Amino acid sequence: MALSRRDAMRFTGLAAITAAASGYAKSDKTAAKSTAKGVLLSPAPIPAAKGQRVVIVGAGASGLTIAKYIKKGNPKVDVVLMDKRSVFMSGFLSNLVATGVLPLEFITHDFLEAARNGNYNFLQATVHDIDRTSKTVFTNEGTVKYDVLVLAPGIDYDYSHWTKGDVELETVLRTKFPAAFIAGSETLSLKSKIENFEGGNFVVTVPGGNYRCLPGPYERSCLIADYFKKNKINGKVLVLDENADITIKAAGFHSAFDNMYKDYITYMPSTTIDSIDPYKQKIVTEFGQEIEFADAALYPRVRGNKLLEIAGVAKDSPANKAEANIDPFTYQVIGDKNVFCTGDVRPMGFSKSANTANTEGKIVAANIVKYLGGQELSRKTWTSPLTVCFSAVSATPDLRAISVHAEYAYNDANKAFAFANAGMNEKWDGSEGIDGGKGLKEWGKGLYRDLFN
């Protein structure tokens, strides 16, 4: 098809640029030296602080809540929320996306919208250093100074129980059988694994410690089984649980496993993995049992995000490695009250879930406003976050879910937090289950509204 005269002219326009740009080969005088220091030690491209500045690192349920509610509590506080991601994807409800029940749009949200509605600054940047003496955060976009720093970076995976330091094995496990409890590529991997499954064992593991989203692996097992059943796939979900029993909503999940998925789920409690061969796709348990698998979502233990170590505020907890070394009532770093750590890096053993982080975030935000106003924080300024959490147990023909809600109370006798005012709805087979399914979606939508609108 010949070019028309008009078309030829358009092309010429671009060709002119091409011509001009082609002169480069001539130049040869680049400094070999890196200019990184110069670029990165300048301030990041955000407006100068117009008052006391709170910098929040990590725009998950915790960070987003805190940014919004600090501005609500005192609009004069300057708030900068940072995240390395260009888009938000929630871990909550992601099992429903992985099994095709909900579209990706449902869990994917817009940081800029949150910033527009919340009247704070969002900066897409990754932190690589924090100097708590000069109160400076170093990012790939430049530096940001803070008066108060909030670290809400969430979990990372701790593969050490399985890999004993073998980095290659860890990389292969992360790549081939991702846990899919940090939303993003992992979620899409899980989705394509389920969609392309041709039969055999599909292994789901449940880690020990206080892992993110206690019911998550059980919910996932139900939904994968539901998918196999619906699509007549000759597959079986093997649930390898490091714990002695289902860790939460046990009655509900057990009855779903037994009644709906007898032929599709094998639940294996107290199963500690000794070794994994990702090439032969074989797991050997502590007792020598060999388990072959056609595919898997291998969820290792969790730890605090590496950012805590970068900031020098990490400490192993009895449950997990490298969690935040904070006062459990004020969320302030021990020895540095200007730094708060929230969300899934907190060491208090609360449920690592979005609803907990969201309700906690409102409390922490109110306390940060008080702190910036000169008030000391203490046990007296503490109130309990709330854990409200729905888990799907089936999607076909109806979405059915069970739920739990609980507060936390501090027990002075044993110096521990324990659940308070807790309740469960573990019946899924009547109208409660269908209401639960509707509740699950509205619960998620409510959270998105609170974080982004």
Place this chain on the structure above:
Amino acid sequence: MALSRRDAMRFTGLAAITAAASGYAKSDKTAAKSTAKGVLLSPAPIPAAKGQRVVIVGAGASGLTIAKYIKKGNPKVDVVLMDKRSVFMSGFLSNLVATGVLPLEFITHDFLEAARNGNYNFLQATVHDIDRTSKTVFTNEGTVKYDVLVLAPGIDYDYSHWTKGDVELETVLRTKFPAAFIAGSETLSLKSKIENFEGGNFVVTVPGGNYRCLPGPYERSCLIADYFKKNKINGKVLVLDENADITIKAAGFHSAFDNMYKDYITYMPSTTIDSIDPYKQKIVTEFGQEIEFADAALYPRVRGNKLLEIAGVAKDSPANKAEANIDPFTYQVIGDKNVFCTGDVRPMGFSKSANTANTEGKIVAANIVKYLGGQELSRKTWTSPLTVCFSAVSATPDLRAISVHAEYAYNDANKAFAFANAGMNEKWDGSEGIDGGKGLKEWGKGLYRDLFN
């Protein structure tokens, strides 16, 4: 609803963790000093190189192609592909997502899948420094050594023409009226702007220079107009074009504007913006014309990603700021042949589009394999990338698209690249337009297959 006995036991399990973790308030001996240096100067958690290692920064169309095709060319080369994002979203086809024609799933893809299929390592990490003397890349996950480094970080926006250095104005523009030519939150912002539009002017700007996706702003204008028309929204798309005419596929877009969108699109060529008031939502042009807008997607000029400056390989080009200072035939940095720069940071004035980057990536990958094998690269090892690009002009009732394809040839007389073997299909109103619409989707799917499968 009371807790059953069994439930109470489950809760106890978690409460035990809670109890154990609550001991933290007692400890008070954290070092205030940052440990960032220690954490970040250790190697990143990827396997040791098993041969010559190529590190590719940026997993867009360019980086993904190069990673895959180096492994195809020589499986013994160790390839590490890095990106700061947890998930891939394409700019191409994103206008169709923003206008609700395609679901988000269509453009969102999985880096881990690409790594699994391509047999290379993917590392989610952000680079903050590069030392070309010791051949080390510094990331928030630790250091990575390279034999060959490929920088394919893509564009950033250059707001300086509009803001004259006013960082606050830039932040407001980025937040309130994002350009949506870097996929992610910006895409979702555009989508909600269109869906929630209540009438008035919707401004779309077309920058000067060699901006990303030449037809993109025109395609977007058509699709927004299509949306307004279909949903009976009393809105008008004002296309403020810095250029004297539509820069590509002009006949096709002009006829679409004139025939389908007479009442919905006002095309304003040669319109340079003098100032933008993002609060009053008013633009003043160079000639003093005042344009009020109800909403907008303001696309400023583009520049090379800041990473080039970090690496010390940036140089202003006649078209854009801070593009790669490379030999246009070998893509090697002038003075440092171990560093290649590809994709939208190249200064050659090729079309900044995924198909160009993908075809270019295969050539560059083959050349890197040769270079690692000891061969010198030169003009003789160069072949032309291909630009094949479809643009939707309507979605209702049928998806219709126009297209262009072209190679590039170097002209020794004027030392410039120019289009060669170019062709257009700018007819959209017959069956060609419908075929074009189908072609558009298959074109995109082909690219995703090539990048991820």
Place this chain on the structure above:
Amino acid sequence: MERRNFLRIMAAGATVIAVNPSLIRGNLYAADGRLYTAYEKAQLVDAAGNPIKASALDSEMTYIFNYPYASTPCMIINLPEPTQQEVQLKSESGEEYVWKSGVGKNRTIVAYSAICPHQLTHPTPNDNFIQYVPKTKPTMAYDNSGIIVCSSHLSAYDAKAGAKNLRGAATQPLAAVVLDVAADDTIWAVGILGSDKFQDYFKSFKPEFKEFYGGIAQAKQLVSISAKTVKMTEYSKDIIQY
């Protein structure tokens, strides 16, 4: 589909009855006017457009009407016992205000915004998670019933005390609708007391407004003259309550 049409008609045709507003005295606003906004009075009418009489409200039934905007749902409930009086309340930003009392012969009639201040859950033609839980029905949200519960995140509100927070994630009471009961036993909404979430609501549900009200502008229209009032089971297809 029917529910959607019903709402469209409600929004568009809310101009049936004319009454001299000065005949009706407000009696339930904060003493000092803080956190009280008067809107145009609207008479509560049934689906056929006939005035609803206070004495005709079923006991412990949640009725829904949209007020003060075409898209902002409220609930009116006839409680089994008289309400408390002069209840001291506090908004999430710390402002204090007083809710005076229920209305009607026995001070048993209350009305509140049905937009949960926690995360804006509210009745739609599809479903309703927020309603009064009768005394005989258990709820997971609180120790006893006879309260208002949002079953989305289990916030519990004291129906007889200005929707004061009892438990859950919500950090302020439901906004109250200030009601008048006229001498002829007709019921009138006259304003909103407390911190409403209308602006957040308008930001958050634009696609829903298009679906149910025909557009965003339509959803933001102020209700005028009368407000159609129906049982929650007629308003929403599904009632979800734990």
Place this chain on the structure above:
Amino acid sequence: MERRNFLRIMAAGATVIAVNPSLIRGNLYAADGRLYTAYEKAQLVDAAGNPIKASALDSEMTYIFNYPYASTPCMIINLPEPTQQEVQLKSESGEEYVWKSGVGKNRTIVAYSAICPHQLTHPTPNDNFIQYVPKTKPTMAYDNSGIIVCSSHLSAYDAKAGAKNLRGAATQPLAAVVLDVAADDTIWAVGILGSDKFQDYFKSFKPEFKEFYGGIAQAKQLVSISAKTVKMTEYSKDIIQY
């Protein structure tokens, strides 16, 4: 729907005709056997299962059959002129091989994999972007027609020369189907010459295999005995060609 069923039947019921394969001599493989894979011979039959005669193929029509796997589409074309002979070709990884010639009385009949090696575009029951462009029809992909074009990204292949690359993004020829024409004028596929993309194809289209072939395993079944061969317009609903 019809097309989908057609494919399922094709995959499942490909066991109609039995012939002694030894009666048929291959004549179109690479001289040294490189890049040639023999598969079970399959006779090309029409939709009714009757053998297709070489002399009965319409000139310049693209016919589609699936070979050597139930889901891998190939095209057979009767060109208007005799093909070239002993064409030297090169795969994308640099392996050289020889395509000998077309078959049939006048050496005009050629067959190639219809999976474009560039990005795996191929005919499906929904649409077909890759086909022979008759001499009288223009194409955007190249200066002259009478060639094979993938209109997804405009790769052009020389139909009469082993599908050698003429222009576009593809970096190797289409894989060739090695054909035999028997003494009775029946046509047999016997193997694949050149670098095929079958493994990439199997990785990339799993959802499609479920939709059109009933499953991934079914899609990977080897074709046996016969291969149903239809005009591309019967195989795909939409033909897209620039």
